[in-house]
Amino acid sequence: MSIGVIGAGKWGSALHFALSENHDVLITSRTPRAIKNFVTLEEILACEYLVISVPAQQVARWLQENFVFRGQKVLVASKGIEASSGRFLNEIYSEYIPDENIAFLSGPSFAVEVIQSLPTALVINAKNETIAKEFAAFFPSFIKTYISEDVVGAEIAGAYKNVIAIAAGICSGLELGNNAAAALISRGLVEMERFGSVYGAQKDTFLGLSGAGDLFLTASSTMSRNFRVGLGLAKGLTQEEILEDLGEVAEGIGTAYALRDIAQKNELYLPIATEVYAMLEGKSPQESLRDLLTN
Numbered sequence: 172m173s174i175g176v177i178g179a180g181k182w183g184s185a186l187h188f189a190l191s192e193n194h195d196v197l198i199t200s201r202t203p204r205a206i207k208n209f210v211t212l213e214e215i216l217a218c219e220y221l222v223i224s225v226p227a228q229q230v231a232r233w234l235q236e237n238f239v240f241r242g243q244k245v246l247v248a249s250k251g252i253e254a255s256s257g258r259f260l261n262e263i264y265s266e267y268i269p270d271e272n273i274a275f276l277s278g279p280s281f282a283v284e285v286i287q288s289l290p291t292a293l294v295i296n297a298k299n300e301t302i303a304k305e306f307a308a309f310f311p312s313f314i315k316t317y318i319s320e321d322v323v324g325a326e327i328a329g330a331y332k333n334v335i336a337i338a339a340g341i342c343s344g345l346e347l348g349n350n351a352a353a354a355l356i357s358r359g360l361v362e363m364e365r366f367g368s369v370y371g372a373q374k375d376t377f378l379g380l381s382g383a384g385d386l387f388l389t390a391s392s393t394m395s396r397n398f399r400v401g402l403g404l405a406k407g408l409t410q411e412e413i414l415e416d417l418g419e420v421a422e423g424i425g426t427a428y429a430l431r432d433i434a435q436k437n438e439l440y441l442p443i444a445t446e447v448y449a450m451l452e453g454k455s456p457q458e459s460l461r462d463l464l465t466n
C-alpha cells in the first residue's frame with residue numbers, strides 16, 4: 172500500500188505530516204522542495220492512494236496537464252468552486268476519476284494546528300463507503316475522522332464558508348461588533364444550506380463539521396486567510412494588494428466570483444456572496460455591510 176500527497180502548500184504539507192505518523196508517505200509539488208520523501212510527480216502517480224491539495228482555481232488545468240488515471244484512489248483536499256466555469260471540484264475530477272475511486276475532505280482544520288498535532292476532526296466524503304473508510308484509517312489518532320456520502324454538500328459547505336469568512340473579516344475590520352458578526356455568520360450558514368439544497372445537499376452536512384464547524388472556525392479567526400482578505404478589504408486595500416500581502420491561497424475570492432455567476436444564471440438569492448463579490452469588485456465595504464445588516 173502506498174500513499175502520495177500532491178501539493179506541498181500549507182495544507183498538503185500538514186496532511187503529509189499527519190499521514191506520515193503511521194505510514195511512509197511520499198509528497199510532490201509544482202516547486203521542488205528539500206524535504207523528506209519529496210519525489211517526482213511520476214513517482215507519486217504510481218501510488219495506490221493520492222491526496223491532492225492543488226488550489227481549486229488551478230485544478231482543471233493541473234489535471235489536464237499532469238494527471239494520468241491508473242486506478243488510484245484519490246482524496247481531494249481543496250475547497251473551492253472554479254470561477255471561470257462555476258464547476259464544483261467533483262464535476263472537474265469526474266472527467267478523470269470514476270466516482271467509486273474518489274473522496275473529498277472537509278471539516279474545520281487549520282493546517283498550522285494540524286502540523287502541531289492538535290486535536291482535529293475531519294470528514295471523508297465519498298459515494299463509495301469503502302474508500303472513505305480506507306482513507307479515514309490512514310489518519311493518526313489526534314485526527315478524529317468521520318465518513319459521509321454527501322459529497323456535494325461537503326464540497327459546497329467547504330467552498331461557501333470561505334466566502335462568508337471574507338464577509339466576517341470585513342465586519343470585524345469595520346468594528347461593527349459581535350452582534351453583527353453573529354448575524355452575518357448565522358445568516359451565512361442559512362445561505363450556504365439554501366444554496367446546497369438546490370444541488371441535493373443534505374441539511375445535516377451544513378449543521379455539522381463540514382458546514383457550521385468549518386464556518387465558525389474560519390469566520391471568527393485571523394488564522395483564516397479568507398478572514399484576513401476581509402480585514403484587508405475593510406482597510407480599503409485592493410484585491411491585488413491583499414493577495415500580495417497574503418502570499419497564500421484564499422479560495423473565497425474565486426468562489427465568490429463563481430457563486431455570483433451561478434446566482435445570476437439560475438436566479439438564486441445569495442445576498443452575502445453577492446455583496447462579497449461586489450466588494451471584491453470595488454464596492455465600498457461600509458455600504459455593502461449596511462445593505463446586508465440594516466433595514
Ligand SMILES: NC(=O)C1=CN([C@@H]2O[C@H](COP(=O)(O)OP(=O)(O)OC[C@H]3O[C@@H](n4cnc5c(N)ncnc54)[C@H](OP(=O)(O)O)[C@@H]3O)[C@@H](O)[C@H]2O)C=CC1
Pocket residue numbers: 178179180181182183184200201202203224225226227229233248249250251280281282283418419420422
Ligand atoms: N491551509 C489550510 O489550513 C487549509 C487549506 N485547505 C485548502 O487546501 C487547498 C490548498 O491550500 P494551501 O495548501 O493552504 O495553499 P498554499 O497557498 O499554502 O499552497 C498552495 C499550493 O498550491 C500549489 N499550486 C499553486 N498553483 C499551482 C498550479 N498551477 N499547479 C500546481 N500546483 C499549484 C503551490 O505549489 P508550489 O508551492 O509547489 O508551487 C502551493 O504550494 C485550498 O483549496 C485550501 O482552501 C483546506 C483546509 C485547510
Ligand SMILES: O=C(CO)COP(=O)(O)O
Pocket residue numbers: 250278279280281282333336385388389394395396397398420421422
Ligand atoms: O479551510 C480552512 C480551515 O478549515 C482554512 O481556511 P483559510 O483558507 O481561510 O485559511
